[in-house]
Amino acid sequence: MFYIFKGFTMSEKIIRRIACRYHAWMMKESLKPPNTDMLLDRFQIINSYSEQICKWINKFRTGMSPRRQYNPHGREVYHGIICPGPYTDMMSKIIPRLSEKMSSTLEAAIKSTGDILDTTYRAVVPTSLQDTIYEIRAIFDSWDKVSYKNGILSVLIKDVVLEDGHQEVDFGDFNVTIDVSNPRQSFLILSVHCVESAGGYVHPHINGKILCTGEGEDMIQQALNTGRLEDFFRIVETTLRTYNDMSPYEELSQWYNPSHENQFFCEQCDVWRDDDSNMWCGGCDAEYCEYCSDNGMSCTSCHNWRCQSCYQECHMCMDQICDDCMTCCDHCGSGTCGGCTSSCVECCGIFCDDCTTSCHSCGDCTCESCKKNCDSCDQACCTECKRQQCDECGSQICDACSVHCDAHDRITCLACIDQHACATKKTNVSNISTDRSVL
């Protein structure tokens, strides 16, 4: 196809040349068949809709006219979903409405499939050559620097400035280039001033020369498919001028504060924040901003602030204790604070209050393993206090349960004291000596 541009200015010739090349591409693409795989999927969905509708309509019709039969026992039975009688009038009104509703649903499904066919599955919806010329002319009118060389149309987007609420970053100018003979290929973004981040990115949403269009992807494809090249450049420009702080290749702060001086990185919200608002966890060395520090608490014991991961509740008193102040019971393994922990006087192990017993004589704590019960009163006592042995029965008794006969220098328990036939001892019962030094 040849176009003759006699009588036009140089710029008008270029516009027409670009328009002709782009128009030729649209015409070629529009002749391509649509993607048959996706077409098949849509038709299968429509088919299944139709089948379901037919099935339900048949069921209702069957219910409307039940078949009378006789079972082997000679009884009359009806086949059909709906029994006759009072339901007949109701179904005669419902079925037409249901049919209409299902038909309209099917119709809407078919229409939406048609829309999709027009836009997604068809390669391109071409415009006229005149409209394409208008489109290209509008590009030259809208931007100051538009160039065309070797089939590549290039538009200069000037002064791209982004801000993230803290500071602005001026990225300078970007050249958006597209091959008008094949616009479906990735268009390229070339940074003129190369304002790079610490990681070497020239823009938060550009990797190399490729712009990740995000929300603009569908709009760009639609614009290219429908011959709206000016809209394409507008959409790309808007994307370059919008900072998405949720999903950049590189955060904006990597341009103005790559070393993050006077800032800290909040572990919770993954954002660099100013130094004067941080809470530091001594357990894991992480820092949290004032908005995220609510989850942390101060240790009841040492009063240092800890994040949620670095404190626990005391098994006994439920106080919030940091990992440093938490003690693990040697018997049951539960974590307790210092106030709920005791040391066994026998083995010197650390135990929670549930796993220790106090000697009823001296009050010292012993663990379950070291605990000794007095054979006489059966109360817990430590080894120190349970070191008397009854000379009569040999039982191990505590000082409180032992009786010492001064005359015979014998120790008996309270149970055996009457067995001693020594009257002197009996006399001495009232003079119980508990002087341990005797032993």
Place this chain on the structure above:
Amino acid sequence: MIEVTLITNGGSGLPCRIPVVEGTTLEKFLQVSFDGNTEDFTVRVRANGTTVEAHRDYVLQDGDRVSMAPNKIEGANIS
């Protein structure tokens, strides 16, 4: 009645030809035909192949094309 083309850069992306009464202003047209907040969009009008100033009181002509593009389009990273 005249026909005006509306492109919203959304949905199917296809231009919609909308019949309007002669003398309809751009503001009135958008109130009726566009379901959204026009403040979030940049509106451009192309008449006879050239872009005209799209002020609210612009009276639409037959064959005009009204194009709307969002003021903010968020890019992303591929992951």
